[in-house]
Amino acid sequence: MAKESQISLLDLTTGLSETVDLVNPAWVNHHMQVAYIAFSLSEELGLSMEEKRGLVLAGALHDIGCYCRAERMDLLKFESEFPHEHEELGYLFLNEFKPFSSIANLIRFHHVRWDKKNKIQKSGKKVPYGSYILHIADRVSTLINKQEEILGQVDSIREKIKAQSGKMFMPELVDAFLKLAEKEYFWLEATSSLLYVILSGRVKMPSISLDMEHLVSFSKVFSRIVDFRSAFFATHSAGVAATAEKLAQFVGFSKQECQWMKIAGYVHDIGMLVVPIELLEKEEPLTEEEFGIIRKHPFYTHLILKSIAAFKDIVSWASYHHETLSGTGYPFHVKEDLLPLGARILAVANVFTALTEIRPYRNKFSGETIHEELKKLGEESKLDPNIVSALLLHFNEINSARIAAQDEAREKYLKTECILLHFE
Numbered sequence: 116m117a118k119e120s121q122i123s124l125l126d127l128t129t130g131l132s133e134t135v136d137l138v139n140p141a142w143v144n145h146h147m148q149v150a151y152i153a154f155s156l157s158e159e160l161g162l163s164m165e166e167k168r169g170l171v172l173a174g175a176l177h178d179i180g181c182y183c184r185a186e187r188m189d190l191l192k193f194e195s196e197f198p199h200e201h202e203e204l205g206y207l208f209l210n211e212f213k214p215f216s217s218i219a220n221l222i223r224f225h226h227v228r229w230d231k232k233n234k235i236q237k238s239g240k241k242v243p244y245g246s247y248i249l250h251i252a253d254r255v256s257t258l259i260n261k262q263e264e265i266l267g268q269v270d271s272i273r274e275k276i277k278a279q280s281g282k283m284f285m286p287e288l289v290d291a292f293l294k295l296a297e298k299e300y301f302w303l304e305a306t307s308s309l310l311y312v313i314l315s316g317r318v319k320m321p322s323i324s325l326d327m328e329h330l331v332s333f334s335k336v337f338s339r340i341v342d343f344r345s346a347f348f349a350t351h352s353a354g355v356a357a358t359a360e361k362l363a364q365f366v367g368f369s370k371q372e373c374q375w376m377k378i379a380g381y382v383h384d385i386g387m388l389v390v391p392i393e394l395l396e397k398e399e400p401l402t403e404e405e406f407g408i409i410r411k412h413p414f415y416t417h418l419i420l421k422s423i424a425a426f427k428d429i430v431s432w433a434s435y436h437h438e439t440l441s442g443t444g445y446p447f448h449v450k451e452d453l454l455p456l457g458a459r460i461l462a463v464a465n466v467f468t469a470l471t472e473i474r475p476y477r478n479k480f481s482g483e484t485i486h487e488e489l490k491k492l493g494e495e496s497k498l499d500p501n502i503v504s505a506l507l508l509h510f511n512e513i514n515s516a517r518i519a520a521q522d523e524a525r526e527k528y529l530k531t532e533c534i535l536l537h538f539e
Contacts, residue, residue: 122425125320129311130423132175137388145256147310150174152252155301159291170245171318173221177249180204202226204531208339212332214323225249229285247285265306325425327374334381341387345395347474349528350521356380357520358464361513365505379432379461386415398475410445413437432457436465440496459499463506
């Protein structure tokens, strides 16, 4: 495994963007469409290449902080009624990952109406010019009906945007949009399924070198998108990551491999975004159909991670975390001889962490019960008995690392909850 990974900023962003799209099928292609419209407006306005790049990245990630279902659906309306806490959450998530910190502020204000800017400015904050561009690009995207032929919608969309000049939108941006809207190719490209290809051909995004610290930071962004949807799971990936890292150390992994193990722990459940939070928080036993939905998530973890070059070495570790030595796990039914050691470690870390956590249908288990349950699963070949033995042998040290990691994640989660309460 390389010490550093060279990766295109656009590829990195697309991976995150597609992850956010999993939250709701109605969102598919919305983020890249906003990125394309924002880029096209920036070209019409004659902005610099650096500004264009920032708008593409921000457009692709503008709703990364939105995990409340009611608000997600409301955002697809032209005039949204909900306060936009997702802007602040998106800012919080991205500002901690250095390569994206420069676009965090654009996202923070991307729903500010032009006629309400003074209210923001009185609070001592300044709305970036790019945020106004993101806003109009986002609203244009919501007006596009995917079920209808696009060119027949143009006049109606133009009139709705024009009517909000000086109100919802900055007048000069409306003027730029109206000029752009005259060109058929703009609409045909905006509704194309090849937006990534179109943008990558026009926006020369630099490749950046991500060291291990950056990769861990990036993986934390992934974990928070999925975990922070529920108080029951808010610290789960952090606990799995810390446990997996320690286990890897005790079974002989190198220092660098242990770090990769930690990253795999943070991203292993990213496919959970396809699972409605109502199922995860259900107090009654799941039906067969509901459990079928749950069993999809490792497949989507595999799908997402395969598309991100920086994570290519840990795809199997993360996506095989529900496989078993006997081949009766899911969803790939990988048997013992093909099950990587990293995946076996992650499976044990995942079960151990889950047993220590409260769930809607049960309390957390006692230390004695956890020992018994892990031994039983090892004897049944559902978990690797050697990895289980390593965990039990070093139980106190591993458990302390898990607790510390989950305490840190809980503090971050509570901070996001305070933001949500502020907007209620």
